[in-house]
Amino acid sequence: MALLALVCLASLLWGAGDVGPARAWSVLMGQGDPEARFVVGSLRLPRTLIGLMVGVALGVAGALLQAVTRNPLAEPGLLGVSAGAAFAVALALVFGATATTMRVGVAQLGAMAGCLCVLGVARFSGAGNDPVRLVLAGAALTGLLLSLTSLLLLFDQRAADEIRFWIVGSLSGRRLDHLLSLLPSLLLAGVIVLAVARPLAALALGERVASGLGHRPGLIRLLVIVAVALLVGAATATAGPIVFIGLVVPFAARALAGPDIRRTLWLCLPLGPLMVITADIVSRLLVAPSELPLGVLTALCGAPVLVAVVRARRLPTL
Template sequence: MIAWLLLAIACLMSLLFGAGSIGPDSALGLLMGNDDPEARFVIMELRLPRLVVGLVTGLALGVAGALLQTLTRNPLAEPGLLGVSAGSAFAVTLAILLGATTASLTTLISQLGALAGCALVIAATRMQGVGQDPVRLVLAGATLTGLLLSLSSLVMLIDQRAADEIRFWVTGSVAGRSWDQLLATLPSMILAGLIIVAVVRPLASLALGEKVAMGLGHHPGLIRLAVILAVALLVGGATALAGPLAFVGLVVPFVARGFGGADIRKTLWLCLPLGPALIVSADTVSRLLVAPSEMPLGVITAIIGAPVLMIIIRSRRIPTL
């Protein structure tokens, strides 16, 4: 209940505060029924779309992080740290290089890149000595992320047009996204939700071990494939909307487990409000810190997430989920 209240407060703050001339008084007046054309334009055409994009992005990344951590049984597994988001971003970068524009990007390209990133993560967990060591898995993911980001930077050096179009997007932002872009991601988000509903109970069994899951009549291989597909759909859609945002999939499940325990079903339920609340709050802060300019959203999420990562790593024992 507290998490949903925090989300409601974050949404209200997102509509009331911004980097422009429309302050809380004007915004609140419009919400109360006053007809101010300038305030209406700012709230309905600028702040409301980025609020909704923030809600969808935060939900997708928070849930994807929880799924990935449970699947790998690693609390450090996070789409932004393990190369899933970087794979998605690199696919989008290649699409722009080949002639696409940011307005015409489809989530399919981003999701294919995320799917490739997921496959590499699962392959890393099957390697001897890597999957059993959370820190080594993160280091492997960081290497992959660095490689893909370097290749994306190389693309921007080759094509100046691509660099101009992707430079702001790659740092992470929910600003300037159209309703058409948001609607393009909804079918895949809904499909991911249906997959999660179908697989959450078997996944909870798999978290106890493959033998336990098989003893209960589940098929670990099919569970993994379903979770990988759901993560790819969620991360790909979120990356297409807001760019590669790191640490969201780490912080949100970490906080959710702190309140609800290790059960994936309770964790996912808490991720539903906590993920959007984190993104929406971070976006509001990004507008206010350097007003009238805006700080990239990815910088804010990194500032929030880096200390959480250090806390987990410096703990005496990193728990295996």
């Protein structure tokens, strides 16, 4: 939490523009010139707050997916959940959707469809017992959906410009009204996560054990699908598809807290925003005065983690 507070402060102080740390600090102290106040209050503060929410959403969604599939490689960006949300939003943009709340709802439906495909593959094809096979199936679904999303660019030039900017994944240009559209989904998903945390811990011991303890595995999976759809859909509609956060954050949380899903979920709350905001700061400074898209940077950093996990001598099933 202390690291997260420092990173949030750094996000307000540093950026790709002319307003440096000294001018930004004067704004935080209640002074500063009008340009610095605008940059800090209207540009950096909203993207920092949205980075907090997006980090929480993607980190918790990744932990839930890994727990319910019992697969350490399950991640919304790898298994087609984020791609489903992205395709749904792109389709809505082509048909003229402009309201942020409408985009969030459509993205959540797309994420739910992607999540159902993931769990269907894991449950009925036997891929759930092989983490690498499940990732390959998710990669195929992701490739298909991204191809369909690219195809939509040919039909509507107005939507094409917005889709191109949004599809790479970024916190740049986000406003406080985007944050307000995130909050209802996060609150509802939080209630669901609190309800399924203990049953998920029992489900990790097997379906028979969970049933013997009075839990209903089918209902648990359904609630997890709804929670993941709410979290990933809201995050994707706001910041675009950002990959590997849902893989790296739960991996780090388990390394620190152990295999208990309840501890993992709690630790994902600070670790998710910590990773997203840190990556956002680096994306601003790496090619200043321009900005590197956040989704590109997380992919560059997350891919080696995926390779390291796959190449591990023993890849455990959760």
